[in-house]
Amino acid sequence: MAIDKFPVEATHIMMFARAIGDTNPIYSDAEYAKGTEVGAVIAPPTFVQASAQFDDEYPLRPMPGKPWFGSGKEATGLKKDPKGDGGGSGGGNGGVLHAEQHYEYHRPLRAGEVLTATNLPPKNWEKEGRRGGKLLFSETTTEYRTVDGELVVTARGVGVRTEKVVESK
Amino acid sequence: MSLKASELKVGDSREVVVVDDLSRTQIVMYAGASGDYNPLHTDDKFTQEVAKYPSVFAHGMLSMGMTGRVLTDWVGDGRLTKYGVRFTKQVFPGATLTTTATVEAIRNEGGVNYADFTVVTKDQDGDAVVTGSATARLD
Structure with a gap:
């Protein structure tokens, strides 16, 4: 994933905060935010995950x-793959589960940025699963920077x- | 509303019910806001018939987001410097999740005060669904 332009918009932050059940006005009320230490509406800690909205090739979004x-x-x-190479179950990225997520915040992320x-290049490794079959792990580090190159958030996901095992069906 | 190092001590903890009876609709809200439209989270037909789970389940990131609120409500806005978790159990609709954040260390580094926290969110069965840690800058 590379995203050239991830506009951090106030309405998007408001919707994201609603979705996680966070009613803190710092995520929705610009007037309130002016009087706080950060001075503006900021994004909740996990908000950069929503950059997926701006990834043109994001596989977990239906495309016309x-x-x-x-x-x-x-x-x-x-459609079922006639070759039956085992890629059908789950399909796309449906079979990938999120195992870990880590963030480093270099400074608060403000609406309007x-x-x-x-x-960064991913790291991949394998483990034997408890119920047979391999567990394939992949770790990706994503750097979120301003257009001037200032690092704002570093995200690392596993x-x-x-x-x-290919099922006969 | 930022926190002073003198207001915290190691072992201090906060426990908050972050969601009671998680609805499918909230999971849909999270899908829409985050952009993660994986049908495993919103499409019971696909999830049961193809992926073979009992029902849709929440995005791990929804649990991480709800858990994070306990930290930000405590340390103040824009004060986290690190926050990381492992997802240890799936969260299905109907779940009630309780987050506990605990101060593990208070330290001064380069003239700046920091607090390190552990955080765990448990479901209604008492099983951890999210475990992790965080660091916040204090006054």
């Missing part, structure tokens, strides 16, 4: 004209995917 692995008429919108997001 492209098959989507969630349900429509059928339980999955993906525009960031870029750049991924995802895990189970390499499923």
Whole structure:
């Protein structure tokens, strides 16, 4: 993932704060925020995750004209792969679970800023799962910077995917 | 509303119910705001029939976000310097989650006061769903 332009918008912050059930006015009330130490509406600690909205190729967002692995008429919108190479279950990134997430905040992130997001080279490793099959781990570090290059947030996420035994069906 | 180092001591802790009877709708809200539209979180048909889970379940990041509120409500706005978690159990609709944050250390580094916290969020069965740590800058 590389995102050239991640506008940190006040309305987006408000919606994100609502979604996590956080009623702190620092996330929604510009007048209130003026009188605080940070001086402006800021983003909640996990907000940069929402940069996915600005990733043109984000695989967990349905795209017009492209098959989507969630349900429509059928339980999955993906056609079965006739080669049956085992890639069907879960489809897309549906089989990846989030194992860890870590943030470093270099300073508060304020509404109205525009960031870029750049991924450092990922680290990958494997473990044997308890129920058989390999667990495939992948760690990605993303740097969120201003357009001038100032580092604002560093995010490090670990995802895990189970390499499923091919089921006969 | 920022916190002074003198107002905290090691072992201080806060416990907050961050969600009671988690609704599918709140999970949908999180999908919409975060942009993570993975059907595992919002689409029961896909989740049960294809992915073979009992129902949709919350984004780990929703639990992390709800957990973070306990820290920011305590240390003040824009004061966290680090926050990290592991996701240790899935959270299904109907869950009631309780977060406990505890002061592990108070230190001065380069003339700046910091507090280190551990944080754990448990479900209604008492099982941890999120465990982690955080650091905040204090006055």
